[in-house]
Amino acid sequence: MAASGELWLIYALGGGWGHLTRAAALARVTCSRQQVRILTNSPFAPQVSRALPDLDIVALDPTLSPAAAREQVIQHVRAADPSCLIVDTFPRGLGGELADIIHSLAATKVLVHRDLSPRYAAEAKLNAFVRSAYDLILIPGEGEGAAFADIPAAVVTEPWLIIDPPPPRDRVRQPSVVVCAAGTEEELSWYGAVVTVLQALDDRVEIRCVAPECPPGCPTKCWIEHWPAADLYADAGVVIGGAGYNTIHECLAFEVPLIVRPWPRKYDRQWLRARRAARRGAVTIVKEPREAAEAAMAQLRHPPARRSHRVRNGATGAFSRIEFIRSGISMPTLAVTTYNRS
Amino acid sequence: MNPPGGKCPRRAGFLFPHECDRDSPIGCRECDNGQVADPFTQRTDRYGYTGYDQYHGLGPGGQRNPNDFTEADGEKLVRSRKKYEDDMTAS
Numbered sequence: 274m275a276a277s278g279e280l281w282l283i284y285a286l287g288g289g290w291g292h293l294t295r296a297a298a299l300a301r302v303t304c305s306r307q308q309v310r311i312l313t314n315s316p317f318a319p320q321v322s323r324a325l326p327d328l329d330i331v332a333l334d335p336t337l338s339p340a341a342a343r344e345q346v347i348q349h350v351r352a353a354d355p356s357c358l359i360v361d362t363f364p365r366g367l368g369g370e371l372a373d374i375i376h377s378l379a380a381t382k383v384l385v386h387r388d389l390s391p392r393y394a395a396e397a398k399l400n401a402f403v404r405s406a407y408d409l410i411l412i413p414g415e416g417e418g419a420a421f422a423d424i425p426a427a428v429v430t431e432p433w434l435i436i437d438p439p440p441p442r443d444r445v446r447q448p449s450v451v452v453c454a455a456g457t458e459e460e461l462s463w464y465g466a467v468v469t470v471l472q473a474l475d476d477r478v479e480i481r482c483v484a485p486e487c488p489p490g491c492p493t494k495c496w497i498e499h500w501p502a503a504d505l506y507a508d509a510g511v512v513i514g515g516a517g518y519n520t521i522h523e524c525l526a527f528e529v530p531l532i533v534r535p536w537p538r539k540y541d542r543q544w545l546r547a548r549r550a551a552r553r554g555a556v557t558i559v560k561e562p563r564e565a566a567e568a569a570m571a572q573l574r575h576p577p578a579r580r581s582h583r584v585r586n587g588a589t590g591a592f593s594r595i596e597f598i599r600s601g602i603s604m605p606t607l608a609v610t611t612y613n614r615s
Numbered sequence: 616m617n618p619p620g621g622k623c624p625r626r627a628g629f630l631f632p633h634e635c636d637r638d639s640p641i642g643c644r645e646c647d648n649g650q651v652a653d654p655f656t657q658r659t660d661r662y663g664y665t666g667y668d669q670y671h672g673l674g675p676g677g678q679r680n681p682n683d684f685t686e687a688d689g690e691k692l693v694r695s696r697k698k699y700e701d702d703m704t705a706s
Contacts, residue, residue: 369700
């Protein structure tokens with residue numbers, strides 16, 4: 274249990290898995306030393322709570338109207354009276370609801386700066402807002418956030434990982450294809466089509482399609498419900514997924530070849546993240562299901578050499594940064610948790 | 616016809632789709648006076664850009680050029696009427 278009675282509140286509103294997973298990565302490394310709570314409206318909060326029952330997760334109803342969600346967020350933040358408010362991605366809150374209260378909070382304010390649409394940043398004048406409202410800006414991975422990188426309070430950490438340490442590899446098992454399916458109905462159908470093509474190309478290959486529900490077109494025998502998907506990467510010869518924050522950074526960190534299909538999002542620019550990743554690792558950008566399946570089969574036939582390397586979890590460094598900004602001591606270098614990965 | 620006092624609901628654009636700027640289809644060459652439901656998908660003058668939502672051209676060998684246009688370019692280039700902070704399921 275946490276040693277301190279003060280509460281760190283992580284604001285992780287936003288659709289899908291990404292905001293909640295990033296918040297859970299930070300909460301996992303924080304909760305043994307600090308009381309920490311995650312505020313989310315992700316529909317997948319129950320799955321995360323089941324996997325990490327020790328985490329304090331307050332899940333708002335994901336079907337609330339924007340007005341009702343804003344009201345509940347404000348009520349919760351005020352009632353929690355956190356000593357530290359950590360806001361993921363949206364400086365003003367997803368519905369703009371933090372803008373009116375953040376300056377009045379006594380808490381240390383930390384922004385986790387995932388990529389944001391520059392159009393939104395300009396329209397909402399976010400740079401000036403962040404400068405005035407936040408004490409620390411954490412950029413979770415090189416190149417991830419550019420809108421506020423010029424602010425002196427901005428610090429880049431290694432990418433944050435939910436698996437810490439990474440799962441060991443089973444060297445005997447035949448590498449599988451892991452399909453990480455999430456998103457809209459249309460996107461789930463795309464992944465279902467990928468599984469169909471993969472089976473048609475080679476029905477001996479083990480396919481594990483990880484998704485909260487079986488995607489249309491995906492045989493139920495290939496479907497698995499599991500979180501975090503990164504647990505499955507150790508035995509994967511290749512992963513097929515979207516270009517969201519966690520999929521990209523987990524595959525790069527664990528050196529699993531990734532076939533990536535960037536999807537359009539209102540605030541996140543998945544194409545840009547995918548292109549950056551393609552310059553750094555075994556990442557192939559695709560658009561059509563057949564393209565994805567063929568690229569995955571090519572990866573299985575000619576697997577890239579995986580070197581023994583060290584995986585760093587930026588969430589650990591992020592925790593240290595927050596502790597030090599709260600202590601008022603400047604700190605030029607940070608300790609990070611490092612694991613040998615072989 | 617457009618809804619009274621409303622904007623044309625059709626999509627226009629050459630390479631990247633965007634909402635039509637017009638208040639009425641009358642005299643509009645894109646939708647042929649309202650005869651074409653989705654003018655963007657009906658265009659046939661994109662040359663190497665073969666169809667709806669295909670932002671990448673094809674090279675001589677039929678291979679996709681990975682450095683060609685993407686949805687992200689579309690987001691950047693098209694004038695947006697997108698409203699922000701109104702969708703609590705966005706990411």
